[in-house]
Amino acid sequence: MSLRFELTPPTAPADHRRADIACFIGHVARRPGVPLPAALREQLAAAGWVHGVWARPAAQLETLDNLPVVLDGWDQFDTLFAWEGRPVEADGRRRCATYLGAALRSFFAHGGRRAIVIRVGDPWPLLEDAAVRTAQRRPRLRRLLPDYARLEAPITPFAPGDPATWQGIQHLYGRREASLVLLPDLADACAVAPPVPAPAPLPPVPPEGFTECSVDEAPEPDTSLADIPPPRLDQGGYAAWRVAIEAARHFLDRQMGPRETMLVTSLPLPHVTASRIEGGGRVYAQADTLAWLERMGVLAGALAGDRPAEALVQLAWPWLALRAGGDLPAGLEPPEGTLAGLIAASAVERGCHRSVAGEFSRPRLRDLVRAEPMPAWDLAEDAPDARLARRVCLFAPQPDGWALQSDVTTLAAGACRFGGAGRLLGNLLRACRVAGESVVFEPNGERTWAQLAATLNDVLFAYWRAGAFSGASPAEAWSLRCDGMTRNDLDSGRLIVHLTVWPAMSIERITVVLTLGSGADGLREAA
Numbered sequence: 001m002s003l004r005f006e007l008t009p010p011t012a013p014a015d016h017r018r019a020d021i022a023c024f025i026g027h028v029a030r031r032p033g034v035p036l037p038a039a040l041r042e043q044l045a046a047a048g049w050v051h052g053v054w055a056r057p058a059a060q061l062e063t064l065d066n067l068p069v070v071l072d073g074w075d076q077f078d079t080l081f082a083w084e085g086r087p088v089e090a091d092g093r094r095r096c097a098t099y100l101g102a103a104l105r106s107f108f109a110h111g112g113r114r115a116i117v118i119r120v121g122d123p124w125p126l127l128e129d130a131a132v133r134t135a136q137r138r139p140r141l142r143r144l145l146p147d148y149a150r151l152e153a154p155i156t157p158f159a160p161g162d163p164a165t166w167q168g169i170q171h172l173y174g175r176r177e178a179s180l181v182l183l184p185d186l187a188d189a190c191a192v193a194p195p196v197p198a199p200a201p202l203p204p205v206p207p208e209g210f211t212e213c214s215v216d217e218a219p220e221p222d223t224s225l226a227d228i229p230p231p232r233l234d235q236g237g238y239a240a241w242r243v244a245i246e247a248a249r250h251f252l253d254r255q256m257g258p259r260e261t262m263l264v265t266s267l268p269l270p271h272v273t274a275s276r277i278e279g280g281g282r283v284y285a286q287a288d289t290l291a292w293l294e295r296m297g298v299l300a301g302a303l304a305g306d307r308p309a310e311a312l313v314q315l316a317w318p319w320l321a322l323r324a325g326g327d328l329p330a331g332l333e334p335p336e337g338t339l340a341g342l343i344a345a346s347a348v349e350r351g352c353h354r355s356v357a358g359e360f361s362r363p364r365l366r367d368l369v370r371a372e373p374m375p376a377w378d379l380a381e382d383a384p385d386a387r388l389a390r391r392v393c394l395f396a397p398q399p400d401g402w403a404l405q406s407d408v409t410t411l412a413a414g415a416c417r418f419g420g421a422g423r424l425l426g427n428l429l430r431a432c433r434v435a436g437e438s439v440v441f442e443p444n445g446e447r448t449w450a451q452l453a454a455t456l457n458d459v460l461f462a463y464w465r466a467g468a469f470s471g472a473s474p475a476e477a478w479s480l481r482c483d484g485m486t487r488n489d490l491d492s493g494r495l496i497v498h499l500t501v502w503p504a505m506s507i508e509r510i511t512v513v514l515t516l517g518s519g520a521d522g523l524r525e526a527a
Contacts, residue, residue: 017434019352019427020344022107022180022264023068023116025144025168026100027123029082030063040080043070047174054163068171069117074108077101077117084327086123088228096225097327098123103184103337105324110338110364111345116175120144120168123185126228126329130193137240140189144168145247158255169251172261176433179352179426180264180343182336183248187268190241191231194329228329230319230372232271241268245313252312260430262409262422264343266334267317267392269372290388311409311416311425314339315392318371332372338365339393342404343423353424353468353504357393361404368402371395393419421503424468428501431459436495444485444495452497453482460501470504477502 041050041061048054049067056067064080071077083101088094100123104115120143124136141148146158146167159165160173172178233241248263316335325331342356342364354360375385375396388394389406396405407419416422435455442448457480463469464477471477478501489496 017431018114018177018347019179019423020112020347021114021116021178022112022182022340022344023118023172023175023178023261024100024104024107024182024184025118025120025171026098026103026183026185027121027140027143028098028100028117028119029085029122030065030119031080031082034079036062036064037079040069048163056164064119066118066120066167066171068175069119070175071115071117072113074105077104077115081117081119087125088225089127090125090129092125094224096126096329097325099184099188099328099334102325102328102333103182103340106322106333106337107182107341107344109322109324109367110341111348112341113344113348116178118168118171127194133191133193137189140185141240141244142167144183144185144189145244145251146170147247147251148244149247158251160255169248170255172252173255176260176430178261179347179423179430180340181248181252181261182264182340183244184334184336186241186244186265187233187334188231190233190237190244190268192234192237192271194229194231225327225329226331230269230329230332233268234271237271238268249312260426260433261312262426263313264336264340265313265315266319266336267315269319290384290391311411311422313410314408314419314422315410317388317392317394318373318375320368320395321370321372323367323369330372331369335393335395338368338395339404343419347423351466351468352427353420353463353466355407355418355420357404357407359403362398362401365395365402365404368395371397424463424503428459428463432456432497432499435459436497439495444490444493446483448495449482449485452495453480456480456482456497456499460499463501467504470502 036044044050044061044067047068049056050061060067069080071080077083081101083104084097085095086098088096100117104117107115121140124133124140138149146169158170158173163171163174166173169181169183172181245263245265248265252261252263316339318335319332320335320338321331322333322338325333339356342361343352345364346352346354346356346360350360375394385394385396385405390408391410393407394405395402409417409419409422411417411422416425435452438455439448439452442451457474460469460478460480461474464471464474469477478499480500481498482495485494485496
């Protein structure tokens with residue numbers, strides 16, 4: 001008999017200046033027989049989930065159902081959640097990893113340091129009946145995104161002042177320090193039922209003999225998962241996926257404050273039987289992924305435009321096979337966890353404004369074995385993958401190893417089309433909001449205006465020193481004006497700050513307007 005002691009370090013308090021915190025929302029089972037660590041119970045108590053008007057039932061606290069849990073490492077997640085226990089069949093005899101667990105594993109493996117996990121339920125069987133999967137698509141998506149298909153059916157309106165009603169992504173309203181949000185189960189929830197692989201032939205019976213026993217030998221890996229395809233979407237699945245992306249972006253844009261939090265998600269794999277499709281007199285081959293996805297309707301409509309909210313989404317492609325991914329169907333996982341880890345690592349080491357593509361990503365992707373579909377990177381401007389890289393964050397091999405080839409948002413044009421500029425603006429808006437909260441109950445006069453301007457100038461100076469802005473001096477990097485409020489502004493209790501910044505990676509300027517009033521703060525941005 002042996003004793004094993006595990007020390008769970010207390011989680012540091014929320015820091016709104018950080019740009020490396022990612023929130024993961026998805027399906028995973030609570031690990032049975034593991035009580036809540038004292039530090040985690042204190043964390044939940046400090047957030048108001050244990051005592052007071054928003055206290056949750058004891059059973060919900062133990063299962064961590066629909067509660068945000070802040071974790072500072074993979075070991076903490078592994079202790080609390082049975083991420084590797086997703087049933088392959090309904091009878092539960094075989095198990096595989098959940099996509100939420102795989103995304104968190106990749107996030108921490110590629111540089112992430114802090115994650116917020118929101119468990120919305122147990123995972124469903126991988127090889128479930130097609131009728132069940134179709135019937136459960138909407139309920140599963142609504143556990144992630146309560147506003148999914150909000151125009152098609154009545155829903156309970158989001159109540160910012162009542163945390164007891166929050167579900168899934170709505171918990172971000174109370175965790176404003178998160179700069180990234182991921183929904184690793186999204187493609188799987190929209191996918192068609194995968195075909196059941198044919199049973200493997202039984203191995204020949206070995207001759208009788210004696211073999212030395214060893215309790216220390218690792219069990220043989222389950223290679224049967226390699227024959228199960230990853231989630232793939234048909235036309236209806238892509239339609240559901242686009243609605244889900246729009247619901248997530250709508251919440252981030254309207255409820256969280258423009259551009260404070262960015263959605264990092266993966267393009268789903270197509271479920272097609274032909275290698276090409278025809279339409280409008282043209283032939284679209286899967287090798288030309290951009291034309292293929294546009295023809296399938298993935299990058300059309302809601303995801304094609306120049307609205308400011310387009311900068312809230314970064315799409316990753318293709319799906320990746322990492323050395324640790326043998327516990328997943330076909331060994332493939334959505335690339336969003338890896339991308340979020342690279343973004344977090346860059347934010348800590350170099351600042352959130354830096355691009356994570358190119359040389360920064362290459363040494364961190366040594367565990368990347370292959371991808372599906374396998375990109376053929378070509379530097380020519382009109383090459384298919386080069387054009388795709390202008391719309392999505394593309395992982396591709398080069399002679400000296402794998403690298404992230406592009407770091408972009410879905411914005412069609414403008415300074416925030418670049419991932420670093422979008423993240424910089426989100427972090428800047430978060431800093432402005434925190435600064436505004438410090439004076440929101442002060443008298444609306446010149447003294448308060450000067451105090452807020454001085455605070456924001458200190459914040460901007462730190463960004464400039466870190467290389468986030470262009471210009472040889474602060475005067476060339478930004479301009480800030482906090483005065484000249486009209487009588488109508490004063491009577492309405494509004495305080496308005498006009499701020500223009502010049503990001504280092506672009507000659508285009510970004511103008512931010514911070515408005516404080518009526519005991520609450522709001523942010524508005526125009527490029």
